[in-house]
Amino acid sequence: MTKLSVNINKFATLRNSRGGNNPDVLKAAIDAERFGADGVTVHPRPDERHIRYSDVRDIKKIITTEFNIEGNCSEDSLVDLVLENKPDQVTLVPDAQGQLTSDHGWDTIQHRDYLRDMIQTFQLAGIRVSIFVDPVIEMIDGAAETGANRIELYTESYAREYASNKEKAIAPYIAAANRANELGLGLNAGHDLDLTNLAYFAQNIPGLLEVSIGHALISDALYLGYENAIQLYKRQLKG
Numbered sequence: 001m002t003k004l005s006v007n008i009n010k011f012a013t014l015r016n017s018r019g020g021n022n023p024d025v026l027k028a029a030i031d032a033e034r035f036g037a038d039g040v041t042v043h044p045r046p047d048e049r050h051i052r053y054s055d056v057r058d059i060k061k062i063i064t065t066e067f068n069i070e071g072n073c074s075e076d077s078l079v080d081l082v083l084e085n086k087p088d089q090v091t092l093v094p095d096a097q098g099q100l101t102s103d104h105g106w107d108t109i110q111h112r113d114y115l116r117d118m119i120q121t122f123q124l125a126g127i128r129v130s131i132f133v134d135p136v137i138e139m140i141d142g143a144a145e146t147g148a149n150r151i152e153l154y155t156e157s158y159a160r161e162y163a164s165n166k167e168k169a170i171a172p173y174i175a176a177a178n179r180a181n182e183l184g185l186g187l188n189a190g191h192d193l194d195l196t197n198l199a200y201f202a203q204n205i206p207g208l209l210e211v212s213i214g215h216a217l218i219s220d221a222l223y224l225g226y227e228n229a230i231q232l233y234k235r236q237l238k239g
């Protein structure tokens with residue numbers, strides 16, 4: 001079965017909006033595992049607008065399932081953080097500074113030598129490396145040349161087009177997955193996966209090892225817990 005890694009960035013976004021420690025990001029990681037997640041993903045960004053580097057260190061100390069750190073290895077501080085904390089997996093994402101969220105995969109041909117070097121650095125430290133790529137055959141071929149253990153398919157276009165034509169939306173991902181399987185690359189996927197589009201994706205992508213999901217899952221957690229929370233607060237107000 002495909003593994004679910006829960007991205008807990010959004011807990012940190014909410015916490016940071018007020019200062020203090022509510023909600024508690026560490027508890028979010030522990031509870032993700034307690035509630036059945038196969039792993040925890042964090043994507044610290046240089047401005048620390050959600051996950052802070054200190055969160056990464058704290059999570060590393062308590063995590064018992066798979067720890068996946070995503071980020072841009074062009075930042076020395078991220079490379080140091082990953083090498084210091086030795087997660088099970090690092091996912092290299094080509095984000096620019098200040099980007100709202102990830103919006104493209106690596107050009108694995110143009111950046112092949114750079115990626116090779118970075119990947120080797122992490123692999124020598126015993127860390128599995130995945131690289132974020134668009135579902136484009138040339139980019140998958142290029143990824144195999146970098147020595148990456150896995151690729152993470154960037155699923156934003158699948159999620160966007162799913163409602164209008166799911167067969168068309170998934171076609172490039174099936175082709176990319178087949179190529180990755182032929183080349184011996186492990187296969188992850190993520191971005192904008194949600195309760196409406198996830199099952200179809202997982203059922204149709206051969207060899208899908210892991211999905212990382214954050215934004216929609218945390219939003220659903222709010223909706224699903226909303227009624228319960230209101231009722232609990234009402235109960236406090238009973239005379």
Ligand SMILES: CC(=O)[C@@H](O)[C@H](O)COP(=O)(O)O
Pocket residue numbers: 007009010042043045070093100101102132190191192214
């Ligand atoms: C790599 C990726 O797909 C992103 O979804 C990311 O990990 C989430 O980052 P933000 O929470 O900053 O949007």
Ligand SMILES: NCC(=O)COP(=O)(O)O
Pocket residue numbers: 007041070152189190191192193212213214215216217
């Ligand atoms: N790698 C994708 C991820 O961690 C979460 O993406 P999203 O579900 O927040 O879009």
